[in-house]
Amino acid sequence: MIDAAHLAENWAAVRRRVDEACLAAGRDPADVAVLPVSKTFGPDAVRAAMALGLRRFGENKVQEIRDKAAALSDVSVEWVVIGHLQTNKAKDVARLASEVQSLDRLDLADALHSRLQALGRSLDVLVQVKTAREETKSGLSPEDLPAFLERLRAYPTLRVRGLMTLATLSEDEGEVRACFRQLRELRDQCATDGHGLPRLSMGMSADFPLAIAEGATEVRIGTAIFGRRF
Numbered sequence: 001m002i003d004a005a006h007l008a009e010n011w012a013a014v015r016r017r018v019d020e021a022c023l024a025a026g027r028d029p030a031d032v033a034v035l036p037v038s039k040t041f042g043p044d045a046v047r048a049a050m051a052l053g054l055r056r057f058g059e060n061k062v063q064e065i066r067d068k069a070a071a072l073s074d075v076s077v078e079w080v081v082i083g084h085l086q087t088n089k090a091k092d093v094a095r096l097a098s099e100v101q102s103l104d105r106l107d108l109a110d111a112l113h114s115r116l117q118a119l120g121r122s123l124d125v126l127v128q129v130k131t132a133r134e135e136t137k138s139g140l141s142p143e144d145l146p147a148f149l150e151r152l153r154a155y156p157t158l159r160v161r162g163l164m165t166l167a168t169l170s171e172d173e174g175e176v177r178a179c180f181r182q183l184r185e186l187r188d189q190c191a192t193d194g195h196g197l198p199r200l201s202m203g204m205s206a207d208f209p210l211a212i213a214e215g216a217t218e219v220r221i222g223t224a225i226f227g228r229r230f
């Protein structure tokens with residue numbers, strides 16, 4: 001069971017650290033949102049977080065969204081998909097999610113679009129770009145981004161709002177920060193091609209101050225809010 005008082009303390013501490021990182025970077029704290037990542041934690045944890053005023057939650061598995069949405073059908077939750085998505089999950093995503101931050105290929109865009117059209121819905125999406133060197137990290141190659149954004153214009157149900165990335169897992173701050181910097185620079189380059197991509201989702205519990213220094217508009221925080229995952 002989640003301890004509500006402990007959760008409230010964690011949340012306040014995270015928001016304070018985010019605000020401090022903004023001020024250190026000369027940025028307005030109002031320009032950086034926190035996406036609480038509730039993956040592996042149950043509906044009771046989400047409910048406790050909602051009591052603190054939180055409404056959007058990041059999840060990396062569609063099955064978990066299904067289970068939690070069923071247990072929380074009496075409240076209005078915005079589920080944000082942040083993990084690798086299989087195309088055969090598009091139907092559930094179109095039905096349950098308010099946003100997908102891990103859009104990384106055209107067949108997924110195609111599947112989401114047809115499901116969304118059938119439901120008469122649309123979805124905010126961020127394109128996940130691979131800025132880390134690890135082979136295991138998913139995302140679109142940076143050099144493929146401009147053409148990909150052009151192709152996405154064919155899917156009016158997908159409202160492209162920005163970019164998302166996961167940095168390299170490294171002790172070397174310079175290397176981590178280079179991933180975040182690359183995402184910002186890609187965004188700036190694409191803006192000159194007429195793609196407005198206001199949102200940059202980057203930074204997690206261990207590296208969010210660096211992401212904020214490089215221009216994150218949203219940090220995805222799991223462990224520092226909900227505790228360790230087992």
Ligand SMILES: *Cc1c(COP(=O)(O)O)cnc(C)c1O
Nearest residue numbers: 037060082204205220221222223
């Ligand atoms: C789990 C996860 C996070 C949150 O990670 P923490 O280190 O627990 O803050 C952020 N982004 C993605 C894509 C994740 O899968």
